[in-house]
Amino acid sequence: MELIEDPTTSRLADVPQLKYFCTRFIAISLFQANIRWRRLPDVVRSLKGWLAEIELPPIMRKQIHSGIGETICEVQRWGEKHVVLFEEEKPKLISDSRILRVQRCEHLRMFYGCITWKPNNPLSADDALLVQPELGLRIRKALFCAAALSRRVPAGAGRGPFQMIMSTSCRYEIDDLATAEKIISRECADWPQMQFQFACAYAMLDCLTNESLFDRIRRRAFAKKLSGHCLYDFWLTILSDSIAWEKMFSSDALAPKQKLSLVFQFAIANGYFELMNFIWERVSEPQREDFLIHPNCLLDFPGLLQWRRICFKAKHREVMRFLCNRLCVINPNALARITWNSFYDALHRCLRDFQDADESGSEMHDDNVRKLEFLLENCCPRLRSAMLSMENFKAITDAFAYNQSETFALLLEYLDAEQLRSAREFVDRIYDRKRSEQVRGFRQMVMRRQNTID
Known part of the structure; x- marks a missing residue:
């Protein structure tokens, strides 16, 4: 007989169960491994197909499906927030061809790899191991098993999500400021205009007043390209x-x-x-x-x-x-x-x-x-x-x-x-x-x- 969890009004419900830690880790790992520069609807379809084919208990399949939905929803929020940094453009053809020119807002897909998730009061497994050795070992084992469900976890991603999921509240929340800083320093190191746009949106005064990045000549060039937008x-x-x-x-x-x-x-x-x-x-x-x-x-x-x-x-x-x-x-x-x-x-x-x-x-x-x-x-x-x-x-x-x-x-x-x-x-x-x-x-x-x- 299927066990049904009764709702509770106790404050102990604020502490998530271990299954929610694992679900969050799986969902974010699957997203990071499959997104690259693809469109979100394409990623959703591929993950749904993968989830339908893999052999898992129904309750686990449902939990992973819910975690993927929460992850995609938060990424959509991040995308909708930053689309407004770009002026609406009419569809144009590339000269001497029938190919539509990519709109500037589509550049956001290039930055999915820089998305940083909020830890929400993180508690690492090392800390748990010091407090309760048995609990810390169980957490590590559960996370290892959860990671195995992802077919393609990016290299070097184990430490980041591992630290991220150990929290008192399993929320799917992107750290917008940390993500913007990573985009400016890593993805847009040779793209001054995009650096300027993100720095303006997040009021990064140290970056905006750095003459080596944005001197008077560059600001004049930005004024020609970005004028008409209240932010710039x-x-x-x-x-x-x-x-x-x-x-x-x-x-x-x-x-x-x-x-x-x-x-x-x-x-x-x-x-x-x-x-x-x-x-x-x-x-x-x-x-x-x-x-x-x-x-x-x-x-x-x-x-x-x-x-x-x-x-x-x-x-x-x-x-x-x-x-x-x-x-x-x-x-x-x-x-x-x-x-x-x-x-x-x-x-x-x-x-x-x-x-x-x-x-x-x-x-x-x-x-x-x-x-x-x-x-x-x-x-x-x-x-x-x-x-x-x-x-x-x-x-x-x-x-x-x-x-x-x-x-x-x-x-x-x-x-x-x-x-x-x-x-x-x-x-x-x-x-x-x-x-x-x-x-x-x-x-x-x-x-x-x-x-x-x-």
């Missing part, structure tokens, strides 16, 4: 001379310059936290307020669309945390309403798509669960509390009504003691009307969660 116009302006820098970040101005405002909005919309933080630290307090409450920025109409876009995309963690901590101080009620719309939409789709048994429904369900986890994890405590208690704990009661134990347990993890007492009242009302084993199990989950924090 901003940097080319302030790098021209010290007077332009002082004017751009003048503390006497009540409102920021147009170029400064545009590049700040560009950083917010596309998840360039380093660039956003670079600007934020150099502007005055009145200018910061203008960034946050300007009609074309975040809170006032039609600026509400900007925050709604951040919540809808649910991809840029650092940007959302940065803004949430500041916007909740200015207008918490408006922010809660906007975020609630995106949150409940993801929850409703998650509950609805779970009923679909086909593959497309399962993928949509996973995407919406990922979005739920993103919003719950990256909202500030004040906004998270407002969302979960919105409309008499509608999120909790809907997960309860749809019999979605995993979603229900996820939401319970983020309730405080007072909210749990209120949610318990609504759950008891449903339990009084419909007494069944399944409803009783949900009620016990709430009671166990209360016992862990009381």
Whole structure:
């Protein structure tokens, strides 16, 4: 009989099991071994075909399939983030031929080998061996067996993924800044324009002010090729001379310059936290307020669309945390309403798509669960509390009504003691009307969660 793991509300669930370490290692190793410069859809098809042919137990096949999906999803996020560095180009033919010219954004495929994954509080097997010798040996053996499932693991890749997967949280998250630094130093050592584009996006001031890399002549050449893009116009302006820098970040101005405002909005919309933080630290307090409450920025109409876009995309963690901590101080009620719309939409789709048994429904369900986890994890405590208690704990009661134990347990993890007492009242009302084993199990989950924090 197949063993089914019951959802839990214990904080011990934050520590992943060994199978998740192995799954993450396998998924990332398979991606690194097969991607090279290929398109992502081609890699997905080849990995699905390989996974269908290999002889594995169904549960292991399912776990590896899920890990590959998480890996591809994160790489897609990285690609979508950096496509905006290139202007949209119309399809053109190479002169005297019928071959379409490759668009500049396709160059990103050349940098897949530089992708660096975040370790998330790494704990190496050597450390585990010192703490618990038996556990450390088991980890090494499990990772060795997991690596054997990959047909083509790149040479020298054993140490990197090995360090990477030993963490307290098995997330699939790319370190964008470390990846950009590796691209600049390794892949683009003889490609100044691409170096300049990545350095601008991540506000690498030491690199941009290095005259041996980007002297005045090169900056003039970049201005001809890259003009018209708010990011490069901003940097080319302030790098021209010290007077332009002082004017751009003048503390006497009540409102920021147009170029400064545009590049700040560009950083917010596309998840360039380093660039956003670079600007934020150099502007005055009145200018910061203008960034946050300007009609074309975040809170006032039609600026509400900007925050709604951040919540809808649910991809840029650092940007959302940065803004949430500041916007909740200015207008918490408006922010809660906007975020609630995106949150409940993801929850409703998650509950609805779970009923679909086909593959497309399962993928949509996973995407919406990922979005739920993103919003719950990256909202500030004040906004998270407002969302979960919105409309008499509608999120909790809907997960309860749809019999979605995993979603229900996820939401319970983020309730405080007072909210749990209120949610318990609504759950008891449903339990009084419909007494069944399944409803009783949900009620016990709430009671166990209360016992862990009381």
